[in-house]
Amino acid sequence: MQHGFLDRYANLDSPLHRADARAKIVGFLSLIIVCVSTPSRYWQPFAAYFLLLLALLAISRVPILYVMKRMAVVLPFILMVAIFIPFFKRGGGSYNLGPLTLSGGGLMVLWNVSAKSLISVFSVILLSSTTSFPELLKGLERLKVPKLLIALLSFTYRYVFVLVDEVQRMRRARDSRGWKGRWLWEGKVIGHMIATLFLRSYERGERVYGAMLARGYDGRIRTLEITTFGIYDFALAFLLVAIPLTIRLFTG
């Protein structure tokens, strides 16, 4: 059982962890929307968003190294854009870097996407590592996301752990039999693994459904709900909406 990479720090205790999921969802989502819509001419607003997130990170006591490692998910996309920079012909002058000519317009685009994607990813990681997924889903349900979708998401989340375990066991078995994974035809092994995984998953689904029926499942999931949206949650949501918006409006 090794899947600590899934919402690993969501069960710490801090003011941010204790806040209502709705406040955090609305707050972080609006921070992302404001950040993405900020014109990239200035660097100051992005620095300010970043500082705001750092302050929240400090409050949440989630390790900064963990967040930085997770932020690497956006790197492939940033690199992809960086590769295209020499091809941009949108003014802004050009710079020479050895044999390459970098266009100013391209560098602006690179700055734009890097700043925005890194800050947004930071926000999502902070959201998911201060809110456990079941709580996040409860928050989304309160925010009127269709119930069927919520039920699907929560069941999927429940079984992701089981199947990831299954995949890790299969991978271990494969590697201990000397699989190298260097050539195209070795992909066939992956195909067999995925097929086995599908059959096992589906049959598990049938068994789970049968077991649920036996326990009186009728399509509805009943949970004990004790959530309150207090003044503190309201303040958090307000600050997360108001601070970025103010920064954004002042730098226009």
Added chain:
Amino acid sequence: MHIPDGFLNAGVSVATGVVAVGGGAVALKKARDELDDKSVPMLALCAAFIFAAQMLNFPIAGGTSGHFLGAALAAILLGPYLGSLVLMVVLIIQALLFADGGLTALGANIFNMAIVGVYGAYVIYYLLKKALPRGRTWFLSSTAISAWFSIVLAALVCALELAISGTSPAGTVIPAMVGIHALIGIVEALITVVVAGVVMAARPDLIRTYQPAGNLTVREVA
């Protein structure tokens, strides 16, 4: 292919977001009609399956690797609506839990993979099924072709979105993305065919879009 936040402009984000919400509503309605609310566990296990299968990296050439997308497989095993719904669930979990794909780009990612990828694959599969005779070989060939197209079509719309947003120049990003994914698509096709072949041998009743020749009855699953 999971686009992060900040790579798309407002127009593209909103337009793809609207299409994604519409697609989600249609898929949820179809799921209720086809399966009723009670079959949530089965669909969820299919979503968890796609999620786990995407963790298996496969070799492309030399040292580089890609991973399985599963859009065509989901379309063929579950049909287009449920397949699309399952892919959406996977993308939402990846965006919320892993920050893999941005929240403001979630609509675009759903559009590319769960709508264009799944329905594109299904349309091609369906047309081939009409055109070709029945039988295992033909079924597997149309599976391979639709799997390749699901990847290439998804990459094409992804490149178009990046180009329209002004993030990458159209003249270079489209050939680059489509070229790379034409290669990745071959592996996707290979894996999808192997999976479809094994499922067909073990549990042919689980392939919702295919009825084998002869009078084999399809077992209704709870």
